[in-house]
Amino acid sequence: MKRTGLFAALVLVAAAFSLPAQAAKTDFTMGLVLEPPHLDPTAGAAAAIDEVVYANVFEGLTRIDRNGEVKPALAKSWTISDDGLTYTFTLNDGVKFHDGTDMTAEDVKFTLDRAMAEDSTNAQKALFEPIETVEAADPKTVVITLKRPTGHFLFNLGWGDAVIVASETAETNKEKPVGTGPFRFVEWVPGDHITIEKNPDYWGNPVALDKATFKIIPDPAAATAALLAEDVDAFANFPAPEALPQFEADPRFTVVSGSTEGETILSTNNGKPPFDNLKVRQAIAHAIDRQAIIDGAMFGLGTPIGSHFAPHHPAYVDLTGTYPYDPEKAKALLAEAGFPDGFEATLKLPPPSYARRGGEIIADQLGKVGIKLEIIPVEWAQWLEQAFKGKDYDLTIVSHTEPMDIGIYARPDYYFDYHNPKFNEIMDKLAAETDTQKRYDLMREAQKILADDAVNGFLFELAKPGVWNAKLEGLWENSPVQANDLTEVRWTE
Known part of the structure; x- marks a missing residue:
């Protein structure tokens, strides 16, 4: 190799080694x-x-x-x-x-x-x-x-x-x-x-x-x-x-399937007829096929729930069997409540896919027992103003993602418009209790009350599918x- 060629090669090698890593x-x-x-x-x-x-x-x-x-x-x-x-x-x-x-x-x-x-x-x-x-x-x-x-x-x-x-x-x-x-x-x-x-x-x-x-x-x-x-x-x-x-x-990509604190529910206006009637709420609970909603709206991602509580918590109680899927029982309860032919209501759906997709399935399920739902898509700001703040809704679907938020059912003016002195008493005891096992016992009791009262249609715990680089x-x-x-x-x- 000529001297000039050797010098040029050495310069290139030196330059390569001196370049910083990306x-x-x-x-x-x-x-x-x-x-x-x-x-x-x-x-x-x-x-x-x-x-x-x-x-x-x-x-x-x-x-x-x-x-x-x-x-x-x-x-x-x-x-x-x-x-x-x-x-x-x-x-x-x-x-x-x-x-x-x-x-x-x-x-x-x-x-x-x-x-x-x-x-x-x-x-x-x-x-x-x-x-x-x-x-x-x-x-x-x-x-x-x-x-x-x-x-x-x-x-x-x-x-x-x-x-x-x-x-x-x-x-x-x-x-x-x-x-x-x-x-x-x-x-x-x-x-x-x-x-x-x-x-x-x-x-x-x-x-x-x-x-x-x-x-x-x-x-x-x-x-x-x-x-x-x-x-x-x-x-x-x-x-x-x-x-x-x-x-x-x-x-x-990396794909993960995590858990959330998101109880996804068919929120129900308990203060508005006919939803102030326990038999009507029980009928709705029996008309809901949770797994069909999870499979149809979430492609199998989600854990069925029977009350407002996260399944991964040590105090969780599986209450999905309180009102199992039973359309005929739902029809009988509606008749006992004075609605043998069912009734009409509205279902306001905010933008998330779990709500929009799940709402179509729930409307079909409730329709089969005589509850005819008019689906009303709303933007998030509208949902906050109309449903959450104004209680201007019959039914809606939303995932409550706040951690350990079962206490919202004791709030006097919350948008569910639910009032149960026994539940409130348990929440007062829970707030003051510091012993872990005693707290868990109170949480279990609270879950049971909400399930029995069919306050909302308890659907599933929202999964957290994540995709990233x-x-x-x-x-x-x-x-x-x-x-x-x-x-x-x-x-x-």
């Missing part, structure tokens, strides 16, 4: 089925809010991790008095809101006082009812005194509804959320996407992602196409279970809370 990606796009109505988790019930901002933009004193366990968050430690009434929290050092202001005990006091206030718009105001007083003892110390011992108080503080906000920005968090989390809000293009970016001044462990985008894709077919084209990197809650085999056969790690397989926690998400290459 850096892992630092941006990420997740598909979302439902667009949140706004971005303030302390002022709205929609799960889609927490799915964007929980643990990413906003943080609470505690947090719920991927295993459903309570962990420190803005509070690095706490002590509990012997009588169970006084919680003293010590806050982490150096915590700032995204606008640069310090987060102190005064912000904690403001947040909790605001959530408890008479004019509070917090969707889970009942979480804060046990609180007697909140005191900012010094900038880093918060003392919370309870009215009575509350066994699940630390868990309650980990809900998205209990994240800490600043008085200066609380009123504008719906459009421009300002939290303390590892990501800060960048933009929201309604109907299209929400973008957050890495917070360079985060007080805790920095995240691996520089930017994350939540892409709004409500249509199952469009969600499938977006993943296959790699326009989105992940769907933590994939809306097209019929397409899962296609992704399982594609090495580009095989090079991603750190996404949650299960949903112990309604969240897409991105704090541990990273690309492996």
Whole structure:
């Protein structure tokens, strides 16, 4: 080889060895089925809010991790008095809101006082009812005194509804959320996407992602196409279970089937005739074939339930046999209730595929026993306004994804309009009980009451089919809370 040729070859070899390894990606796009109505988790019930901002933009004193366990968050430690009434929290050092202001005990006091206030718009105001007083003892110390011992108080503080906000920005968090989390809000293009970016001044462990985008894709077919084209990197809650085999056969993707806290129910307006009649509700329960709904709407994904409780919880009782599928029994009960020829009603269906697909099947099932349903598709904002807030509905289908939320049936003005003093008494005992086994016994008793009263059509526990790029790690397989926690998400290459 000529000397010039040898020199050129050596230069090329040296250059090859000096090239840096290809850096892992630092941006990420997740598909979302439902667009949140706004971005303030302390002022709205929609799960889609927490799915964007929980643990990413906003943080609470505690947090719920991927295993459903309570962990420190803005509070690095706490002590509990012997009588169970006084919680003293010590806050982490150096915590700032995204606008640069310090987060102190005064912000904690403001947040909790605001959530408890008479004019509070917090969707889970009942979480804060046990609180007697909140005191900012010094900038880093918060003392919370309870009215009575509350066994699940630390868990309650980990809900998205209990994240800490600043008085200066609380009123504008719906459009421009300002939290303390590892990501800060960048933009929201309604109907299209929400973008957050890495917070360079985060007080805790920095995240691996520089930017994350939540892409709004409500249509199952469009969600499938977006993943296959790699326009989105992940769907933590994939809306097209019929397409899962296609992704399982594609090495580009990871497919997981996790669990959720989502009790999917045929919500029933118990305060409105004829649904205020127990025999009518029992007839509806007997007319429902849960497995046919799971197979037809969810392609087999989902666990049948007979009450409002998650099957993976140790206190779960299988009550699906309380009112087994029996159309003839349903017709007889309707006749006893004064409706031998059935009746007409409406079924309002929000956008999720479990509701739209499941609604068609339920309408057919109830039609066979004489209950003729008019299906009314509604958008999520309409559902929240009409059904959830206004009780303007007969029947609807929704998945309640809040953790351990059986207590909603004791709320005096909840949209089911259900009232049972015995159930409420059990909830009061549960709130004060700290012994685990005694709590489980109360939970079992509560499940039985709801099943016997046929409060709602209890359908199935929502599964969590997730599909994402095989090079991603750190996404949650299960949903112990309604969240897409991105704090541990990273690309492996």
